[in-house]
Amino acid sequence: MKIFYAKYILPVTSEVIEDGAVVIEGRKIVDFGKREEIEFKFKDVARREIDLKNALIMPGFVNAHTHLELSDFKIEKVNDFKEWLWEIVLRKDKKYAPKWYDEFNFIVSFLERRWLRKIYRALQEIITSGTIAIGDVTNTGELVTRLVSLPLRVHIFVELIAFSDEKALQVFEKLKSNLNDITAVIERHNYQNKFRLSFSAHAPYSVSERLFKLIKDFNGERKTSVHLAEPIEEIEFIKHGTGFFRDFLTKRGSFNSGWQPPGKSPVKYLDDIGFLDENTLAVHCVNVDDEDIQILSSRNVSVCTCPRSNFFLKVGKAPLRKFLDNGINVCLGTDSKASNNDLNILNELRFAREYYRDVSDEELIKIATINGAKALGFDMIGSIEKGKDADLIYFTIPKDLKKSEIYEFIFSSSLCGRLI
Ligand SMILES: [Zn+2]
Structure with a gap:
């Protein structure tokens, strides 16, 4: 199991999460939410943690x-x-x-x-x-x-x-x-x-x-x-x-x-x-x-x-x-x-x-x-939701990027990375 942490998670079908995490098992999204909640929920589970810090994770x-x-x-x-x-x-x-x-x-x-x-x-x-x-x-x-x-x-x-x-x-x-x-x-x-x-x-x-x-x-x-x-x-x-x-x-x-x-x-x-x-x-x-x-x-x-x-x-x-x-x-x-x-x-x-x-x-x-x-007809992708496939991407963002500025940042970018 892998847990990715990032400053922002943009699930698309639900609200933007600040200081968030996405939990991935194999190629599936197991869970996602606030960093502290995820840390607590999965504290006893064998996992690899990857902290992307100043990043935004969203569906590709x-x-x-x-x-x-x-x-x-x-x-x-x-x-x-x-x-x-x-x-x-x-x-x-x-x-x-x-x-x-x-x-x-x-x-x-x-x-x-x-x-x-x-x-x-x-x-x-x-x-x-x-x-x-x-x-x-x-x-x-x-x-x-x-x-x-x-x-x-x-x-x-x-x-x-x-x-x-x-x-x-x-x-x-x-x-x-x-x-x-x-x-x-x-x-x-x-x-x-x-x-x-x-x-x-x-x-x-x-x-x-x-x-x-x-x-x-x-x-x-x-x-x-x-x-x-x-x-x-x-x-x-x-x-x-x-x-x-x-x-x-x-x-x-x-x-x-x-x-x-x-x-x-x-x-x-x-x-x-x-x-x-x-x-x-x-x-x-x-x-x-x-x-x-x-x-x-x-x-x-x-x-x-x-x-x-x-x-x-x-x-x-x-x-x-x-x-x-x-x-x-x-x-x-x-x-x-x-x-x-x-x-x-x-x-x-x-x-x-x-x-x-x-x-x-x-x-x-x-x-x-x-x-x-x-x-x-690829219903298993397109948003961050439990059970969906983790075809996710991330942007490296400026340290002080505000929540209200994340869309502006995405629209000004031409490049991003695949999460897994
Ligand atoms: Zn055409």
Whole structure:
């Protein structure tokens, strides 16, 4: 048994404790409270005591939306989402197109190593900023086996994109057995509290109704995610079938001429086809109206906000205050390097604090910890509570830091350590 002492304990689901202690057995939180109470309670128990002195102990952060495999897709500047989307798809086309050097293994492995170096840098940003769990979206599956051994809980969303039903069925059938096989291995090794996979849908403008239904049916109780109501053009396309996305899909050869627009908001559309429930993580939700918010709330959908990405892509600002006032479980994500400078969750939090002035510091900390854990289904982490797993972090604080200043201190930090 280990007892950690620190000037402050921030349990998130209960009051801040001054001169506190956390008791850990194995990887579980056995107890926590005031230093003197814990000392008295455990005085006869064999223990190792670690006094961190001027430190703050709290649960680690959850970055609910990343795309690690896009870590080499850094885009410095774009005018809007439309320009960015074209840039991304053209880069992807180029990256995965057959090359003259495909037969030259030394070139292929050199490029792969360069790509992996960028992934490791992104992972370094994730881990050193106190992140303990991520929801990572993959389109290629190339990183899946590499992410298993990280000191992180990982939910991998295998993202499907197909606007025509014919292509949708092909994609789905091809990947279904792979996902079943990997899930069987994870369960055989009893690893499902650390590493999970499920299907996710890219967005209403890039996934057919049939594919949305297939994904939901396949996943069952597993978490899924979708980019929802991100650019304003998505609303026009789903309501009227016109505008940027019609043009985009047509140019990409993906538009289905027999397709009828649903004629309603993207949120209402996904609700009507049964995609929205407590296992759905709706990412962005920037361009939503009050009726959409009511739907998200009544279906217990978790909403992941990515403020730096939204700002970079100029898609607008999510109505976070309204989400919270309507009881929606809001969590936080950095999104990818293609729309953000880094994957450091503390930097995201600092930005979020400036961006959403009407959201309190306490609410922001919940958004970045317990809410993210809930959204990804990692209910054993996200707060300091008896019986939860000790995925905890600590900050070294100035000696004279007052209790009223601890949030300010967290939001001004970019680095912290893992407790165990
Ligand atoms: Zn995304």
